Amino acid sequence: MVFAQTSSSFAxxxxxxxSLFHAIMRELPRTRRLYQIxxxxxxxxxxxxxxxxxxAGVREVxxxxxxxxxxxxxxxxxQKQYKTKAGLMRYFEKDPSTSAAKKSEGDKAVQDLxxxxx
Numbered sequence: 001m002v003f004a005q006t007s008s009s010f011a012x013x014x015x016x017x018x019s020l021f022h023a024i025m026r027e028l029p030r031t032r033r034l035y036q037i038x039x040x041x042x043x044x045x046x047x048x049x050x051x052x053x054x055x056a057g058v059r060e061v062x063x064x065x066x067x068x069x070x071x072x073x074x075x076x077x078x079q080k081q082y083k084t085k086a087g088l089m090r091y092f093e094k095d096p097s098t099s100a101a102k103k104s105e106g107d108k109a110v111q112d113l114x115x116x117x118x
Contacts, residue, residue, distance in 0.1 A: 004069050006062075013064040020071055021052055031078060035085045039092060047092050 007013035028044050031037070037044070058064055077083050 004065070006065050010059070010061055010064075013061050013068070016068055017052070017064065020068060020075070021048075024048055024075060027075075027079060031088075034081060035088055037085070037089070037092065044092060047094075051091065 005016070007016060025045060025048065028041055028048070032039070032041060032044060055067055058067065074083075078088060
């Protein structure tokens with residue numbers, strides 16, 4: 001069960017984001033094996049990084065805490081195998097609306113912002 005934790009500062013919430021990110025990265029090989037995902041670990045890691053980057057601009061501590069709560073709950077469901085493979089694969093599907101041109105333009109700015117968290 002995931003309990004809602006509150007961060008006392010932005011720095012603490014950043015640390016919690018990093019901890020969750022690293023926990024997910026450590027769990028990817030096991031998840032790939034359990035769910036028999038036909039992707040390389042590298043592709044999976046890249047997709048997880050993209051998902052974290054999507055919320056890199058959030059600055060409100062309460063919003064970050066809410067996102068962490070949801071992510072921790074999802075992560076726990078995946079670890080306990082409550083999710084189906086189809087439910088899990090929605091995280092690893094490529095977003096068809098993202099073109100290569102858009103991606104290359106925004107990649108540098110997002111990477112610079114995300115580096116502050118890692």
